[in-house]
Amino acid sequence: MEYIVETKHLTKSFGKEKAVSNLEMKIPKGEIYGFLGPNGAGKTTTIRMLLGLMRPTSGSVQLFGKDMKNSRIEILKNVGSLVENPSYYPHLTARENLEASRKILNVPKKRIDEVLKQVRLHGVANKKVKGFSLGMKQRLGIAAAMLHQPELLILDEPTNGLDPSGIIEMRQLIQSLPEEYGMTVLISSHLLSEIDQMATRVGVVSKGKMIFQDSIETMRKFAQASIQVRVNDNEAAWRSLLANGQKADIGEESVTLQAEDDEQVAGSIQYLVQQGFSIYRVQEEKRSLENIFLEMTREEQAG
Amino acid sequence: MFSVINSEWFKLRKSKVLFLLLVAPLVGLFIGLANSFIEIEGINAWYEKLIMMNFTYATLFLPLISGVFAGVICRYEHQEGGWKQLLALPVTRGKVFLSKYLVLILLMLAMQLMYLVSIYLVGMIEGITDPFPMDIVWKSILGGWVATLPLIALQLWVSIAFKSFAAPFAINVIFTLPTILVINSERFGPYYPWGQPFLMMNISGSTEDVFFVPWDQILMVIGGSFLLFFIGGYLYFQRKAV
Numbered sequence: 001m002e003y004i005v006e007t008k009h010l011t012k013s014f015g016k017e018k019a020v021s022n023l024e025m026k027i028p029k030g031e032i033y034g035f036l037g038p039n040g041a042g043k044t045t046t047i048r049m050l051l052g053l054m055r056p057t058s059g060s061v062q063l064f065g066k067d068m069k070n071s072r073i074e075i076l077k078n079v080g081s082l083v084e085n086p087s088y089y090p091h092l093t094a095r096e097n098l099e100a101s102r103k104i105l106n107v108p109k110k111r112i113d114e115v116l117k118q119v120r121l122h123g124v125a126n127k128k129v130k131g132f133s134l135g136m137k138q139r140l141g142i143a144a145a146m147l148h149q150p151e152l153l154i155l156d157e158p159t160n161g162l163d164p165s166g167i168i169e170m171r172q173l174i175q176s177l178p179e180e181y182g183m184t185v186l187i188s189s190h191l192l193s194e195i196d197q198m199a200t201r202v203g204v205v206s207k208g209k210m211i212f213q214d215s216i217e218t219m220r221k222f223a224q225a226s227i228q229v230r231v232n233d234n235e236a237a238w239r240s241l242l243a244n245g246q247k248a249d250i251g252e253e254s255v256t257l258q259a260e261d262d263e264q265v266a267g268s269i270q271y272l273v274q275q276g277f278s279i280y281r282v283q284e285e286k287r288s289l290e291n292i293f294l295e296m297t298r299e300e301q302a303g
Numbered sequence: 304m305f306s307v308i309n310s311e312w313f314k315l316r317k318s319k320v321l322f323l324l325l326v327a328p329l330v331g332l333f334i335g336l337a338n339s340f341i342e343i344e345g346i347n348a349w350y351e352k353l354i355m356m357n358f359t360y361a362t363l364f365l366p367l368i369s370g371v372f373a374g375v376i377c378r379y380e381h382q383e384g385g386w387k388q389l390l391a392l393p394v395t396r397g398k399v400f401l402s403k404y405l406v407l408i409l410l411m412l413a414m415q416l417m418y419l420v421s422i423y424l425v426g427m428i429e430g431i432t433d434p435f436p437m438d439i440v441w442k443s444i445l446g447g448w449v450a451t452l453p454l455i456a457l458q459l460w461v462s463i464a465f466k467s468f469a470a471p472f473a474i475n476v477i478f479t480l481p482t483i484l485v486i487n488s489e490r491f492g493p494y495y496p497w498g499q500p501f502l503m504m505n506i507s508g509s510t511e512d513v514f515f516v517p518w519d520q521i522l523m524v525i526g527g528s529f530l531l532f533f534i535g536g537y538l539y540f541q542r543k544a545v
C-alpha cells in the first residue's frame with residue numbers, strides 16, 4: 001500500500017526519557033487519521049518530527065514516499081500544519097498573518113479571502129490577532145494551514161479552545177477535505193469522542209509507543225456489546241459451553257458470551273438451562289469507544 | 304529567496320520599530336549641537352564636528368541599536384510560536400537566517416545614511432562654511448557600517464537562541480560598554496570587535512587605505528569575527544529544535 005505518512009522506528013529521547021519510542025505510523029491516502037493519546041503521550045513530539053521541526057534521535061520519517069531528511073522542502077510544499085497552541089504574529093492582523101506566509105508559499109492573494117471565509121474569520125480579517133480569543137486564533141491557525149491547499153494537513157489538537165458550534169464546524173470542514181480536495185488529514189486529540197465521528201483510521205499512542213493502529217471499524221468491534229451470565233457454578237457452565245463449541249470467557253463472577261446475535265444468545269441460555277444450571281442474571285454490557293481507549297492506555301501505563 | 308526577504312520585511316515593517324531608525328539622526332543632532340565648538344584656524348571645521356559626533360555615535364549607539372534591531376526581528380518569532388509556523392513552510396533554515404541577516408544589515412545601512420544627513424544638518428545649523436569633506440564622511444559612514452556586520456551576526460545568533468528580549472540586549476551592553484576603555488589600549492584596541500565601529504569612523508585614523516583602518520586589520524578582525532559569528536549562528540539555527 002502507498003502511504004502518505006510512514007515512520008520507521010521513529011524515536012526521540014530527551015535525556016534518558018523516551019518521548020517517542022519506535023513509533024511506526026502509517027497513514028494511507030485520503031484517510032482522516034485520528035492520533036490519540038493522553039497528555040504527554042508524545043503526540044506533539046511526533047508531529048514536530050513529521051514536520052522536520054525537530055530531528056529524530058533515530059528512525060526515519062517519510063511523507064509522500066520521500067525522506068524528510070533529503071527532501072524537506074519538496075515535502076513541505078504539500079503539507080499544512082498547526083502545531084500545539086496556535087502560532088501567530090501578535091502585531092499583525094489576521095490578513096497580514098496569512099500574507100506573511102503567502103509571500104513564502106507563493107499562492108495567489110485571493111486564497112487569503114477564501115481560507116478566511118472557510119474558517120469564518122472574514123469579519124475580523126483586519127483586526128490585530130493579539131486581541132483574538134483562543135478559538136479565533138485556532139481558526140486562524142487552521143486557515144494558515146490550508147492556505148496552499150496542501151495534500152496533507154497535520155492538525156495538533158485543533159479543537160482546543162473552540163466552542164461547541166466551532167467544534168462542529170471544524171468537524172464538517174475537516175470531513176469535507178478528503179472528498180473535495182483529496183487531502184489526507186492527521187488530527188491529534190486526547191479525546192476519542194472528539195474524533196470518532198470523523199476519523200477513518202485511529203492510532204493510539206501511550207508513553208511514546210503506538211499501542212493500536214487500525215481502521216475505526218476495527219476499533220468499534222471492540223466496543224460491541226457482550227452478554228454476561230451469572231450462574232450457580234460459573235466455571236462449570238463455562239466449560240460446558242466450550243465443550244458444546246460456543247465461545248465464552250470466564251470472569252470473576254460471571255461468564256461472558258461472545259454472541260453475534262440474539263438467536264445465539266437464546267441458544268446458549270437454553271443450553272445452560274438444559275444442562276441444569278441455575279441462571280441468576282443475564283445482562284448486557286456495552287463498552288463505549290472511550291472506555292476502550294481508556295483501558296488501552298491504562299493497561300499500557302500499568303504494564 | 305526574494306520571497307523570504309519580502310516576508311521578513313513585511314513582518315518588520317508592520318512592527319513599527321522602524322521609527323528607531325530616526326533615533327540615529329536625532330542622536331547625531333543632539334551630540335552635534337550640545338557641544339560648543341571653537342573654530343581652529345586652518346582646520347576644516349567639519350573635521351572637529353565629525354570627530355566629536357562619531358565618537359559617541361560609534362562607541363555606544365551603533366553597536367547597541369544594531370542589537371536592538373536583531374532582537375526585534377526575532378522577537379515576534381519567539382512570542383507566539385512564530386518559529387514553528389515559519390519553519391514548517393517550504394523554506395530552508397539557511398534562507399530564513401540569511402534573509403533576517405540581510406534585512407538587518409540593510410536597515411543599518413539606512414540608519415548610517417540618516418546619520419550622514421544629521422551631520423550635514425548640524426553643520427548647517429552651526430553655520431559651518433568650510434567645504435563639506437564628502438570623501439572622508441563617506442569613508443566613515445560606510446566603514447562604520449562594515450564594522451557592524453560581525454556584531455549583527457552575533458546579535459542575530461544570540462537573539463535566536465534566547466526567547467527573552469532582555470538577555471541578548473544585556474549581552475550586547477556587556478560587550479559594548481568596555482569599548483571606550485579598550486580602544487585606548489594600543490594592544491587590544493585593534494582586535495576588539497565592538498571597538499571596530501569607532502575605529503572605522505574615527506577620521507583621525509590612518510588614511511593610507513580606503514578606510515581609516517588598515518586592510519589587514521579589517522580582514523582579520525572584522526572579517527574573522529564576521530565569519531565566526533555568522534557561521535556559528537547559521538549552524539546553531541540549523542540544529543535548533545522548535
Ligand SMILES: Nc1ncnc2c1ncn2[C@@H]1O[C@H](COP(=O)(O)OP(=O)(O)OP(=O)(O)O)[C@@H](O)[C@H]1O
Pocket residue numbers: 014019037038039040041042043044045046190
Ligand atoms: N523540549 C522538550 N524537552 C524535554 N522534554 C520534552 C520536550 N518536549 C516534550 N518533552 C516530553 O516528552 C513527552 C511527550 O510530550 P508531548 O508534548 O509530545 O506530548 P503530547 O502527547 O503532545 O501531550 P498533550 O496531549 O499534553 O499535548 C512529555 O513527557 C514531555 O515532558
Ligand SMILES: [Mg+2]
Pocket residue numbers: 043044045084156
Ligand atoms: Mg501536544
